Amino acid sequence: xxxxxxxxxxxxxxxxxxxxxxxTYSNSASQSFFWYRQDCRKEPKLLMSVxxxxxxxxxxxxxxxxxxxxxxxxxxxxxxxxxATYLCVVFxxxxxxxxxxxGTTLSVSS
Amino acid sequence: xxxxxxxxxxxxIGTGKKITLECSQTMGHDKMYWYQQxxxxxxxxxxxxxxxxxxxxxxxxxxxxxSRIRTEHFPLTLESARPSHTxxxxxxxxxxxxxxxxxxxxxxxxxxx
Numbered sequence: 001x002x003x004x005x006x007x008x009x010x011x012x013x014x015x016x017x018x019x020x021x022x023x024t025y026s027n028s029a030s031q032s033f034f035w036y037r038q039d040c041r042k043e044p045k046l047l048m049s050v051x052x053x054x055x056x057x058x059x060x061x062x063x064x065x066x067x068x069x070x071x072x073x074x075x076x077x078x079x080x081x082x083x084a085t086y087l088c089v090v091f092x093x094x095x096x097x098x099x100x101x102x103g104t105t106l107s108v109s110s
Numbered sequence: 111x112x113x114x115x116x117x118x119x120x121x122x123i124g125t126g127k128k129i130t131l132e133c134s135q136t137m138g139h140d141k142m143y144w145y146q147q148x149x150x151x152x153x154x155x156x157x158x159x160x161x162x163x164x165x166x167x168x169x170x171x172x173x174x175x176x177s178r179i180r181t182e183h184f185p186l187t188l189e190s191a192r193p194s195h196t197x198x199x200x201x202x203x204x205x206x207x208x209x210x211x212x213x214x215x216x217x218x219x220x221x222x223x
Contacts, residue, residue, distance in 0.1 A: 031209055032209035032210075034211060042216070042217075043200055043214035043215060043216050043217050044153070044200075044214050045214070046211045046212075046213075049211065087152075087153075091209075092155075092169065096158065096160075096166070097141075097143055097155050097158045097168065098143070098155075098202075098204075098212050099155065099169070100145075100152055100153040101152060102151065102152035103152065
């Protein structure tokens with residue numbers, strides 16, 4: 001089983017739509033989780049950390065389910081500028097480095 | 111904006127040449143990483159470091175080597191470049207504290223012809 005698995009998409013949605021991405025991870029001992037955003041041919045940038053109690057940042061909501069070992073990202077009121085690849089990130093088994101999922105591609109159209 | 115820099119941004123080089131990809135950060139981070147990413151594919155960890163004189167291999171086997179003589183500098187070297195090394199190489203750094211985010215440089219896009 002891969003350490004981090006994501007539905008690659010692409011998700012094609014109209015502006016204003018709500019879209020949700022899920023991610024599963026294999027390391028039950030992992031304590032830190034993140035969502036990164038990567039634009040085409042650019043470096044990944046942190047979108048938000050994922051906390052045990054769930055957290056929200058504007059239109060973005062992240063949730064963590066430790067029992068099922070999955071993380072979710074909800075984007076409300078999608079904007080054209082949200083078009084990007086969203087990367088689910090967890091610490092590896094040894095807790096030494098960040099492991100990235102393959103990413104889910106979102107395309108928002110007008 | 112993150113203070114982590116990679117040079118060169120783009121490199122086209124012939125087979126058999128020795129190359130060094132530079133990565134520097136001014137945030138005082140102890141942990142540094144090298145990831146390799148092919149177009150449309152996931153990032154693969156190839157090297158990381160906890161600090162000066164510490165280097166470890168990542169999850170993806172790589173023919174490259176790294177060194178960490180100074181905290182701020184984490185260069186990656188390929189002794190003899192091959193077309194199979196063509197890829198994007200991304201350097202990142204983070205604090206030593208567990209659970210902190212990593213900041214990425216803009217990457218080096220390497221093409222070996």
